[in-house]
Amino acid sequence: MLTVNVELKERRYPIYIGENLLKDPSVYPLKSGDKVMIVSNETIAPLYLDTVTKTLENIGCKVSNVLLPDGEKYKTLQSLDLIFTALLKENHGRDTTLIALGGGVIGDVAGYAAASYQRGIKFIQIPTTLLAQVDSSVGGKTAVNHPLGKNMIGAFYQPITVIVDTLTLNSLPKREVNAGLAEVIKYGAILDLAFFHWLEQHIDNLVALQQADLQYCISRCCQIKADVVARDETEKGDRALLNLGHTFGHAIETHLGYGNWLHGEAVAVGMMMAAALSEQLGNISKADVGRLEKLLARANLPTISPDTMQPEDYLPHMMRDKKVLAGKLRLVLLKTLGQAYVTTDMDKSLVLSAISACTQTD
């Protein structure tokens, strides 16, 4: 088992990474008599809910659960309300613990529910998708979507422990494994050229879910993100670098309707757009853009805009991005491969041109 510690101002919490951790009572920070509510969804619950419930009941916890429908389109205030209702119906007090068992959507909704229920209860993440394991379960960003924008409503709220059982990836659809690899590649691109190299050598093993490489990869990603979050918990500075490709990607997700493209797929194309813009600005070479494109393609990820979307469809969505300040578009771009930065007032015609460079022309 590997452990990554996330160091925050007021406290630290561990991320445990290994096989069969769902069944390991020692990784749960719970004791006999503790009340627990597991939040999961209809897809994940049949696979893992019994295992987690039994492990916790053996510890002596009182365990109940609430299941949400599966999918990004249920990342809403309505799903949040389902969790609150379940907690209230069973008289859960301020001393209860909420556990998110599932992917990024479950983690984000349950995390925001934990932040909000009685103004804050304890929270444990058990991410079961690669995306959630390397990204959304680290750093305390929780949120739900609004019809007018993704992740617009939420809180910064940290879990007390994150438990990553890498065997859960065996039940994950391949398309979602690949989508998770988009975020993995992002870490290399923005902050760690050596890791980018490592990925170029091991991407096929990761696609094939080779356990040792997977566990190293996940721990490396968690460490990179944990370091960034420790420096900048509430995203006033460095943390924004983690959003490489996300402003473009969110535009794709919003335009197509949540859930039609996977988040990682949208981010893959978004990173290509950010790379194209970085190349236009003279930061990186055409060869660097090619390396990124090739790595994404080997992970079976898209690298061009959805064919139902025109370049001019992007900007209205992008202007609602949380990084927009005083009406000015700020984007994460690449200074070099392995080093990202945030721009302050990006020219919109350049942005349009970079989007066009990643759009199929008939």
Next chain:
Amino acid sequence: MLTVNVELKERRYPIYIGENLLKDPSVYPLKSGDKVMIVSNETIAPLYLDTVTKTLENIGCKVSNVLLPDGEKYKTLQSLDLIFTALLKENHGRDTTLIALGGGVIGDVAGYAAASYQRGIKFIQIPTTLLAQVDSSVGGKTAVNHPLGKNMIGAFYQPITVIVDTLTLNSLPKREVNAGLAEVIKYGAILDLAFFHWLEQHIDNLVALQQADLQYCISRCCQIKADVVARDETEKGDRALLNLGHTFGHAIETHLGYGNWLHGEAVAVGMMMAAALSEQLGNISKADVGRLEKLLARANLPTISPDTMQPEDYLPHMMRDKKVLAGKLRLVLLKTLGQAYVTTDMDKSLVLSAISACTQTD
């Protein structure tokens, strides 16, 4: 103008108290070019929205507003969503400021919206009811109700400034002025016997809205609450004392349906129940209970349970209180008049007997 500073771990913020402050640009921590969204309701907006809007426009702010229906029953996730929609439709970014113009409901909903929109934006409170001026606008508790419990969903989130224009009380229905006085009396009862004496001497002036006494009274209440909050921002200890009468009172509000009794009216009866229980335990004398009852009555507040509610109706609601820990009922009681404490595991039959003592028998 009086100023009370609330000292928090990471920063301080001022509460300004005086006449005609709505029109005073110097009390608003805003500058030319700032974007502002005012949240108000249908009752308050016709009275004060223009005044505040003009003052801010003179500073050079871009001002928009969103109006909620008036009343506790609109303190819901749905109202929250109205605010998010308004913010998103007008492309408000993370650098915008939300202003709550209204009573406790507006302050609580807008405060929670500010805490949640893009995971937190700046927030200014302009409370226009006595209750909000002495209580809900100080201390950073924000929340909405759930059909199964009051204030169950929310956040601890502090404003950057609170602006109390005491002339707004002239337009407040007398019944609401009185309800606010319940919380005023509470401060004396729990923490400040000298202030309790002062209230016994000046309660008639307060009921009559005599400005100088009002301003002193509000500043004294804000100072008491600010001191408590500074010691205990997230209610792990002392802050719970502020809830004298509230566990009983919330049961009344939930049972009758939100908004039928005013919060202060329910708290007045709740304080009588807490006092009756304190007397049963031998803490305070019958004469002390009588002083509290007389002061509440002079403020035209109820002192006995609603006649549609039986003593046994209380406990199921009370067991969902946020102070319940591990299934044990914790209540704020009086050690002496002017000194409250939190009990750890209150016997339910004693609680029932105290409720009965404040119930009309035919």
